[in-house]
Amino acid sequence: MNKQVPAWRAALVALGIFVALMALWEAAATSGGGTAAVDPEYAALVGQAAATGGQTPFPRPSAVALRLWELLRDPFYIRGPNDQGIGIQIGYSLLRVTAGFLLAALVAVPFGFLIGMSPLLNAALNPFIQVLRPVSPLAWMPLALYTIKDSAVSAIFVIFICALWPMLLNTAFGVASVRREWLNVARTLEAGTLKTAWRVILPAAAPTILTGMRISIGIAWLVIVAAEMLVGGTGIGYWVWNQWNNLSLADIVIAILLIGVVGLLLDRALGAVARLVAWQE
Amino acid sequence: MSDLHPYVSVEAVTRAYPGHTVFRDLWFGVNRGEFVCLVGHSGCGKTTVLNILAGLDKPDSGGVIVDGVEINGPSLDRAVIFQGHALMPWMTAEANVAFALSCRHKGWSKPQLREAAREALEKVGLGAAANRKPSMLSGGMKQRVGIARALALAPKMLLMDEPFSALDALTRGALQDEVSRLVQEANQTAFMITHDVDEAILLADRILLMTNGPDSHVAEVVQNTLPRPRDRANLHKLPGYHALRDHILEFLLTRSRELRGNPQPGWDRKALPVVRPAA
Structure with a gap:
């Protein structure tokens, strides 16, 4: 039951859903909030805001849009270590993700190759991989902080760890499942190990490897937010936590939106690379 | 070229898995510039023969000598045309x-x-x-x-593993004519596996008939005396064609089964009986 739907019709429905969601949100934000009864002694203790019983209201869509415009108008300002533009914060996160991801690729692709080409290594390393793979990358954080003693590098290490497994497993799988007949062609041509690896196995496994990379970068982008909440200092994750401490909910809504958009772009970028190496029988 | 020292010589080749003998003590030769077809049913081990000639598979005992040198693994001198095209x-x-x-x-x-x-x-x-x-x-x-x-x-030798079996009849015919021409032009030594009788008659100088497996053997060698150049359009008009075809078909239909593990009297694995049904 998967019939082709014209793009404009899908877009129209999407727009309708968007408008409905916004209206719902606007209505919910308007009805909630207001004043609440506050214990006078407590009010005296904490001061003005609490004394009037003023809650921070959940921001309305219009307020969020306004704040988004404000943030995007000047995304790269730096006013001291705790007040930097949203573009700078996302930049830091992207830098960490890229560094961790590239390091992971540098390790995972060659090792995956070895594992994929050697059934012995595959069987020997499989238990380690199976045990380590399901571990939340954040569980490595204390060990990383203890051994590396640098929070920025520790965040990169956590990204490295979480990006490693999908690439490693997919590379190994892709290499191991290269069509027998192509390997036989290489053998009858006396192509040699390096030439076979480079001209036959790598291109044959490239789509599978790229799929692993795509999964890896997705996970890395998920993990970076949490990692930066822990290590602090810079990055979109830290920024989210900071805005929570400031109780600026509009900023958090915006952060969610931007994290989603950047994650989408990362996925699309790797999808474009995957199309370059894709082959069709 | 004398038959005593053929260009390619398969000598005492045995291939067996535990509890399953594909074939044992196999002997045959291919002369320089000759086109030899191996015909038999699926499962008779003909692909194993070809893989051993290609060096992709190793015999358990015995060996293959090409141009005076025993082969040891695959080589550029023995090019393979695979059943699936095997293009990258x-x-x-x-x-x-x-x-x-x-x-x-x-x-x-x-x-x-x-x-x-x-x-x-x-x-x-x-x-x-x-x-x-x-x-x-x-x-x-x-x-x-x-x-x-x-x-x-x-290559010194061209190996073909049912190269046309995945193609439709028209394309197959055109390619058979083409391969026939190219191999003749280059005076290419060739060995081909097939179960298509007409294909073997069109292309081969000699046709090896293999019994059913397991533990199969080459029952006899059919000398194809039909004149060259042959093409598919005129093949069936050549005198002797029908006798040749009937002989091979009869082998495939009945004798390949009957002779399995039960060679005909006087059969010598090192000097296979030669028949000339078309002569």
């Missing part, structure tokens, strides 16, 4: 041939390789499709690229 789908037709050539001629420059690859493709009538990837080629065209790739290596 990420390379163009030209790059597929050039890749093979780059293994043969390590010192050649890229333009040299490209030139030679294009020439090889033109020989099989694919000059115009050189820049297409296999997914953009029909089944027959893909197999043509496979043929060009093998012939471009100028």
Whole structure:
């Protein structure tokens, strides 16, 4: 039951859903909030805001849009270590993700190759991989902080760890499942190990490897937010936590939106690379 | 070329798995410039024979001697045309041939390789499709690229594993004529596996008939005395064609089963009986 739907019709429905969601949100934000009864002694203790019983209201869509415009108008300002533009914060996160991801690729692709080409290594390393793979990358954080003693590098290490497994497993799988007949062609041509690896196995496994990379970068982008909440200092994750401490909910809504958009772009970028190496029988 | 020292000589080759003998103590030869077909039912071990000749499989005992040297693994001197075309789908037709050539001629420059690859493709009538990837080629065209790739290596021996069995009848016929012509032109020594009787009659100088497996043996050698050049259009009009065809068909239909493990009297594995049904 998967019939082709014209793009404009899908877009129209999407727009309708968007408008409905916004209206719902606007209505919910308007009805909630207001004043609440506050214990006078407590009010005296904490001061003005609490004394009037003023809650921070959940921001309305219009307020969020306004704040988004404000943030995007000047995304790269730096006013001291705790007040930097949203573009700078996302930049830091992207830098960490890229560094961790590239390091992971540098390790995972060659090792995956070895594992994929050697059934012995595959069987020997499989238990380690199976045990380590399901571990939340954040569980490595204390060990990383203890051994590396640098929070920025520790965040990169956590990204490295979480990006490693999908690439490693997919590379190994892709290499191991290269069509027998192509390997036989290489053998009858006396192509040699390096030439076979480079001209036959790598291109044959490239789509599978790229799929692993795509999964890896997705996970890395998920993990970076949490990692930066822990290590602090810079990055979109830290920024989210900071805005929570400031109780600026509009900023958090915006952060969610931007994290989603950047994650989408990362996925699309790797999808474009995957199309370059894709082959069709 | 005397039959005592053929160009390619299979000597005492046995291939067996625990509890399953594919064949044992197999002897036959292929002379220089000769086209030999091995005919038998599926499961008789004919692909194993070809894989051993290619060096992709190793005999448990015995050996294969090509041009005076015992083979030890695959070699550029024994080019294989695979049953599935076995082209690399990420390379163009030209790059597929050039890749093979780059293994043969390590010192050649890229333009040299490209030139030679294009020439090889033109020989099989694919000059115009050189820049297409296999997914953009029909089944027959893909197999043509496979043929060009093998012939471009100028191998001592051409090995073919049912190269046309995956093609439709019309394409198969055209390619059979083409291979017949190319092999004749190059005086190419060739060994082919097939279960298509007409294909064997069209192409082969000698046809080895293999009994059913397991533990199969080559029951006899059919000398194909039909005059060359042959083509499919006139093949069935040649005198002796029907006798030849009937002989092979009868072997496939009944004798291949009856003779399994029960060689005919006087059968000698080192001097296989030769028959000339068409003479």
